[in-house]
Amino acid sequence: MAEITIKDIIKEENLVYKKSKVLTNNTMSYCPGCGHGTAHRLIAEVIEEMDIQSQTVGVCPVGCSVLMYNFLDLDMQQAAHGRAPALATAIKRLMPEKFVFTYQGDGDLAAIGTAETIHACNRGENITIIFVNNGIYGMTGGQMAPTTLKGMPASTCPYGRDIEMMGNPLKMTELVAQLAGTYYVTRQSVHSPVNVRRAKKAIRQAFENQKLKRGVSFVEIVSNCNSGWKLPPVKANEWMVENMFPFYPLGDIKVEGQLVTK
């Protein structure tokens, strides 16, 4: 048998993984190890696989992903801090046949944009909301977020979040699941291959649901923030599994408009 060389292997038909066409060639601005890049990639893959690039309008937030429009080859709008669901409401109502999604961090969605989030969810807008929760304000330098865990340090709670002084971390995803206007609510992560596959399936479902016109599909992605957490990437993921997941458990919370009973 002839020896197999590297040239024999690197062939188009042997490709099992490549960059999505819906991603641009721009270098992502995220820190090494950050979950945003993976989350972007999954959205791009879903849009490519559904063949809806020309029918999709995305809304990016204020925060680390403010420049998301540089990385996705889509028509996109950049919203004021927290207001993405208001923009998405108008876009979808004016162009109901389009696929409309927002991509928001925890400060954006669960603090300054609480009203816009709750009301877009409660009205049952036929949009997809991707909520990336890393428990901290990444872009501004690691300040306390509405989702910062009890005792977790941040630059505005350097001795850890003191519940008596600073209040409780907010479980926005459980909250919106209670609203009649949400159709699909789930919490995922992108820190391991199996979780990446589950997250992609959830994002696909969240986009497919827009065809049904039954309300908001809301996908939380619990993610890391190496810079803000002051941990190397692998350690950050371990810390996330040990500390974030017990408070923000992964899995479906609402499916086809029904709360999942556990």
Next chain:
Amino acid sequence: MEKELRLMKGNEAVAEAAIRSGADAYFGYPITPQSEVIEYLMAQEPHKRTGMVVLQAESEVAAINMIYGAAACGKMAMTSSSSPGISLKQEGISYIAGAELPCLIMNCVRGGPGLGTIQPAQSDYFQSTKGGGHGDYRLVVLAPASVQEMYDFVEIGFDLSFKYRNPVMILADGIIGQMMEKVEIGPQKERRTMEQLIKQCPWATVGKPATRERNIITSLDLVASRQEAFNLKLVKKYEEIKEKEVRFELINCDDAEYIIVAYGSSARLSMKAMDLLRAKGIKTGIVRPITLFPFPSKVLFDLADRVKGFLTVEMSTGQMVEDVRLAVQFKKPVEHYGRVGGVIPSPEEIVNALEQKIIGG
């Protein structure tokens, strides 16, 4: 064709004009004295008449951001509010100006500051004409003085907003919004098709086909030199607006020795004052700015060479008077007379003010 005439409130005229001018959307939040706008729209069911989307938002903040989302799709979108609500909208207005999006905003001004009063005022002049939100930007500001102008300025405002990709404000007040007058209604214009929209707004985010680059609507540029270039581009646009879009009305200015400068309701009140002054033999004229930005500075500068003085009449403690002084450049005296907090000046008070502050001054 016979004219269609109706007796309408100013706020209703704005709402009907929005439907008739082929607007795609209205987003708003109730506040006195302009809630008739959304009430009228909801009663009219414009989604049945033209397919226009009307939605009551959870806040003024959400409403203006809905406008941003709609405008970024190239849609003709309008909101309205009154002073405290307009303050809430300033964040969104700044983003809309920064993203160079077209839209129409009506402010039915009430007295402030704070919650103030629900009575009419003109105390939002600075906010409307000097920016309002953060950053260097301007709105085109139209000041209607009748219910007919409330109606007419909707279509004019939309046209200007798309021509310059800039937010346009109709700066009304509680009197113009609430009073009823005869209005000539225009024909129903068709809403643009998606093809027409894309032709008019090739920048619109309506989904990226394979045939073009992606469209991005943002007001962000982290590179200082590029942001500076963008700011200067805006300045150039505002200069063009100043050159081409100034609108004003001159009333009895040809032989006038004294000029009252007033816009909106104050201009209407000043008409009566002018008649009383002329009956006394005091030759008085009125300059009524119709656009507050761009401001009719040139006409005031020129008039200053041949009149004896100017009195501005505003329902504020003196805001437009600063622009009149800038225009007149100390050539002649410029004084202010106003009532505030929802109090409306009487023509007799205006007569006294002109006699005491300008003639006697």
